[in-house]
Amino acid sequence: MVQVTRPSSLTSPLQTRVAPEASTRSKTAQGYNAVAARDSFTAALPAGGAQRGNAPSQVNSLRLPIPWPGKGEADKIGWIQKAYPPAKDSTAEFQKLNQAVRTGQNVLPPEAKDCVFLAVGGLLSEAAPKQLYFDKNLDALEAQGLQVGRVPVDTDMGVEHNAAIVRQAVLEASKNGKQVVLIGHSKGGLDSAAALALYPELKDHVRALVTIQSPYGGSPMAQDLLDNPLVRYGVGGAIEAIGGSIQAGEDLTYDSRKKFLAEHPMPAGIPAVCMASTTSNPTSPLFVAEEYMQQRYGVKSDGLVLPQDAFIPGSKSVTLHGLDHLDSTGTTLNPFKPYHPEDLTLSLVAMALNMPKGS
Numbered sequence: 001m002v003q004v005t006r007p008s009s010l011t012s013p014l015q016t017r018v019a020p021e022a023s024t025r026s027k028t029a030q031g032y033n034a035v036a037a038r039d040s041f042t043a044a045l046p047a048g049g050a051q052r053g054n055a056p057s058q059v060n061s062l063r064l065p066i067p068w069p070g071k072g073e074a075d076k077i078g079w080i081q082k083a084y085p086p087a088k089d090s091t092a093e094f095q096k097l098n099q100a101v102r103t104g105q106n107v108l109p110p111e112a113k114d115c116v117f118l119a120v121g122g123l124l125s126e127a128a129p130k131q132l133y134f135d136k137n138l139d140a141l142e143a144q145g146l147q148v149g150r151v152p153v154d155t156d157m158g159v160e161h162n163a164a165i166v167r168q169a170v171l172e173a174s175k176n177g178k179q180v181v182l183i184g185h186s187k188g189g190l191d192s193a194a195a196l197a198l199y200p201e202l203k204d205h206v207r208a209l210v211t212i213q214s215p216y217g218g219s220p221m222a223q224d225l226l227d228n229p230l231v232r233y234g235v236g237g238a239i240e241a242i243g244g245s246i247q248a249g250e251d252l253t254y255d256s257r258k259k260f261l262a263e264h265p266m267p268a269g270i271p272a273v274c275m276a277s278t279t280s281n282p283t284s285p286l287f288v289a290e291e292y293m294q295q296r297y298g299v300k301s302d303g304l305v306l307p308q309d310a311f312i313p314g315s316k317s318v319t320l321h322g323l324d325h326l327d328s329t330g331t332t333l334n335p336f337k338p339y340h341p342e343d344l345t346l347s348l349v350a351m352a353l354n355m356p357k358g359s
Helices: 054-061 078-085 091-102 111-114 135-142 159-173 187-198 200-203 222-225 228-243 254-263 287-297 341-353
Strands: 012-020 115-120 146-152 179-185 206-212 274-279 314-323
Touching: 078 254, 091 274, 091 314, 091 341, 111 115, 115 135, 115 159, 115 187, 135 146, 135 341, 159 187, 159 200, 159 222, 179 187, 179 287, 179 341, 187 200, 187 206, 200 206, 206 341, 222 254, 222 287, 274 341, 314 341
Parallel strands: 115 146, 115 179, 179 206, 206 274, 274 314
Antiparallel strands: 012 146
């Protein structure tokens, strides 16, 4: 059992879960004390996507008749792909691995036994029970006899604050000589990458980084919501009232990401795989957000993040269709999603471990 102690100013200790070898997982194995939940900006968005229709054919009749003033973030979408070396589209490699996973094949290299896999949750994700968020992703790794855990980031705090927590978790998990694979969902991917950029000593201990639907270059939803005074002062005030910070949202805007990446670029030599997705599903709870970005900006998204903004420069990128921002790590009621958290996680991790470190 790996003990991971957070800095004294950051809250309580935590533990990783250790699975037995092969497929006989212990259901009593403990996860980290602070568990993650769904990551979203939907506090200011109308909920109830499931009530808006039951079939894709109804989408066109559900267009939101709202004119969007100004150009918003249109000029900033996809800026990172122009400013930095592009990611390599590796969707075909993912699909091959995912098909193998679905047929019961073990796609992970033997090296996986020498790694600890740490999940880093997204914005406001502490709010949901662990059984509903990231649990199936970790179960898939545990079923292979691998050691997993959750990094107890303060999911309502800023990137630099959480990077310090990720650093401590990595150092603790690697004390016995194992390498760490960080798996970050949404803002958790930014927190993970920030830790690597801010703390060079982590490079020796981190084998790979996997990001899932992370707005590495920023998100138009973040800026658009923060530009709304009702959201900024209403939701922002509520977050601060429970000990969080509006900085958690500010850090996801394009301007904040540009500034941070200019000062703290992702270090070379750490394999990175980044997954993004799009959907236009009227049964999704994020359908209104999906439609908002489609109508205002003419872009497809997962409801919160655009593929154009989701890839670390020089990484392997995977773009999937049919998943909203909750489907990849959440226990959702969508019976039609083409990819499931378990298969998706094994495939992305295999891709990352198939990349040599230091290249």
